[in-house]
Amino acid sequence: MDIIIESTLKTLSKSRFLLEQLSDDDLSNASISPYYSSIGCHVRHILDFYDCVFNVNEDNTVDLTARSRNKEVECQCCKAIEYLETIEEKLKNFNASMSASVKVIDDLGLGKVEMTYTMASLLSQANSHTIHHYAIINYILEGLKIGFEDSDFGYNPTTPKTVVNT
Template sequence: MNIIIQSTLKTLQKSKNLLDKLEDNALCDASLPPYYSSIGTHIRHILDFYDCIFNLDSDRVIDLTNRSRSKDVESKCDSAVNYLNTIIEKLSKTDFDMDETVKVIDDLGLGKTEIKYTLGAIFTQANSHTIHHYAIINYILEGLKISFNDLDFGYNPTTPKLSSTLN
């Protein structure tokens, strides 16, 4: 299995660990300022990104603006776990050519644009995107006073550890 997919699976396992710990009311709690987003909206957003990749069409186009945005995934842990398991299964059982060129449609703030990527690049972006959203989820967990014992959750692997900066 490709290292990009291995890394992605390792990152997504953190979603599984988190969802196993949460109740539905915590998943959909959007009470914290300033953005009033929930853990569930971030998990759904992460998984939708991967789902867009798997919806690669016959013209080899991935449309990141065409997301499913399921409210059940945002509010029900069972639905989120099922969606996550579907993504993990597709990642695990598909042999991707990471050098294959694809077209990615995204909206960078000025309307939809089309960008050339490789599958390796879009999966790498998806993994980094996931870690970024884990950092936001970490703030929400803190605000909701939910303990999640994963010291690497929300940290990019290249982020220096506090102990290494003290030496």
């Protein structure tokens, strides 16, 4: 298995662990400021990104703005786990070349743009994007006073570990 796929599956396994710990009410709770987004919104957003990657069209284009935004995934842990399992299965069966070029459409803040990526760079971006959203989820968990036993959750592997003196 390719190292990018293996790393991505490891990162996404944290989603499963999280979803198995939460209630539907916890998943959909959007009461934490300043953005008032729920854990479910972030999980759905993460999985939508991967879903876009697997929806390469006949022109070899991935549109990262064409997300499904399934509200059930945001509100029901079982639906989020089903979506996660679909993405994991697609990753496990992924057989495109990592060095293959793909056109990617995204909105960087000034409207949609088209860029050329490799599949490796697109999947690497998806993995980093996932970790970024885990950090936001960690903030929401803290605000909701929900304990989550994963010391690496939301931390990029390149972030130095610091020791807090108490």
